[in-house]
Amino acid sequence: xxxxxxxxxxxxxxxxxxxxxxxxxxxxxxxxxxxxxxxxxxxxxxxxxxxxxxxxxxxxxxxxxxxxxxxxxxxxxxxxxxxxxxxxxxxxxxxxxxxxxxxxxxxxxxxxxxxxxxxxxxxxxxxxxxxxxxxxxxxxxxxxxxxxxxxxxxxxxxxxxxxxxxxxxxxxxxxxxxxxxxxxxxxxxxxxxxxxxxxxxxxxxxxxxxxxxxxxxxxxxxxxxxxxxxxxxxxxxxxxxxxxxxxxxxxxxxxxxxxxxxxxxxxxxxxxxxxxxxxxxxxxxxxxxxxxxxxxxxxxxxxxxxxxxxxxxxxxxxxxxxxxxxxxxxxxxxxxxxxxxxxx
Numbered sequence: 231x232x233x234x235x236x237x238x239x240x241x242x243x244x245x246x247x248x249x250x251x252x253x254x255x256x257x258x259x260x261x262x263x264x265x266x267x268x269x270x271x272x273x274x275x276x277x278x279x280x281x282x283x284x285x286x287x288x289x290x291x292x293x294x295x296x297x298x299x300x301x302x303x304x305x306x307x308x309x310x311x312x313x314x315x316x317x318x319x320x321x322x323x324x325x326x327x328x329x330x331x332x333x334x335x336x337x338x339x340x341x342x343x344x345x346x347x348x349x350x351x352x353x354x355x356x357x358x359x360x361x362x363x364x365x366x367x368x369x370x371x372x373x374x375x376x377x378x379x380x381x382x383x384x385x386x387x388x389x390x391x392x393x394x395x396x397x398x399x400x401x402x403x404x405x406x407x408x409x410x411x412x413x414x415x416x417x418x419x420x421x422x423x424x425x426x427x428x429x430x431x432x433x434x435x436x437x438x439x440x441x442x443x444x445x446x447x448x449x450x451x452x453x454x455x456x457x458x459x460x461x462x463x464x465x466x467x468x469x470x471x472x473x474x475x476x477x478x479x480x481x482x483x484x485x486x487x488x489x490x491x492x493x494x495x496x497x498x499x500x501x502x503x504x505x506x507x508x509x510x511x512x513x514x515x516x517x518x519x520x521x522x523x524x525x526x527x528x529x530x531x532x533x534x535x536x537x538x539x540x541x542x543x544x545x546x547x548x549x550x551x552x553x554x555x556x557x558x559x560x561x562x563x564x565x566x567x568x569x570x571x572x573x574x
Contacts, residue, residue: 258342259335261375262356264364267295269322271305282310290368296355297326300364304355306330313482332357335364339375346372438505440565442497442513447558449493450520454528454554457482461532475533482529483522490521512569516562523561525553 253259267289269278282292295313299510308326316325332355333342346354353366427428455463464470470478494514501510528550 253475255336256339258333258337258339258356261339261371263290264365265290266366268296268298271297271323273322275313275316275320278313278322291353293352298363302358304332304363342367343372343375446520446562447555450524450558451551451554453521454550457525458528458550459483461529465532472536483523486522486525489531490518494518512566516565520558520561523557
């Protein structure tokens with residue numbers, strides 16, 4: 231609730247809106263609401279319930295009420311259920327929770343939204359630099375932020391700029407949103423061509439190798455895209471932190487090894503009938519290494535970008551694909567040269 235002595239409802243109309251608008255974009259303060267309930271620890275539970283009845287219609291939520299002192303310092307919170315079940319003469323101080331988690335108004339709103347989702351909160355209190363309660367972020371507002379950030383991440387993963395409305399977007403807007411990344415990746419794909427040119431003698435001497443080239447590099451880029459997508463999502467939702475990178479990479483190597491062996495077993499059958507046992511061995515070994523390398527590179531990219539304070543979603547599928555393709559061509563041709571043409 232917002233008693234006049236605490237919440238300042240006697241201030242001019244629109245003051246709260248102007249105050250909220252003063253916080254920088256993308257901060258927690260920009261998405262908080264001033265429609266929240268507060269109590270003091272000295273009240274009885276009966277008095278507290280009466281105050282909540284009087285002002286419930288004006289608040290975003292009363293299922294959890296925040297406890298402040300005379301200086302508006304946040305000292306705890308109390309659930310409506312606990313107030314209702316406690317004896318009417320009991321003090322709020324006796325039933326409140328003192329270790330109430332709060333965020334500051336300058337925190338990044340995406341991180342705040344992650345906390346609301348992670349702990350399944352109806353609301354999260356916000357305090358200023360002095361620890362005074364100034365507002366709350368509701369679950370609905372936090373989910374709006376998460377949806378907007380997810381949309382931004384989706385467009386970055388697709389290597390395109392943000393398009394607010396696909397249905398109403400013009401042809402030029404869609405062109406501009408996608409062309410820059412595609413041109414950059416055209417030049418990035420030159421490395422794949424350079425790898426092929428370097429091993430031209432191997433390919434010329436054993437043309438059957440070309441049959442397996444698309445199959446191998448697509449397998450590596452597909453596995454890499456899966457790894458990057460999973461890791462970008464995990465970092466964005468807070469399931470994984472930056473210092474988890476070594477453990478995550480170690481586990482990914484094992485997963486990629488199992489995937490590579492399974493895919494190698496399947497493709498080696500084709501290799502035997504297509505070009506003989508030696509080629510089948512080359513293709514199978516290449517498959518295992520390409521899948522491992524593609525997966526590890528693609529998982530490392532989001533961590534590296536996060537370390538550089540860049541959005542991990544920039545490790546987009548096209549970027550991962552181009553990197554994995556170049557690595558795949560190099561690995562395949564190098565293994566083929568070593569096994570089939572050791573004198574080249």
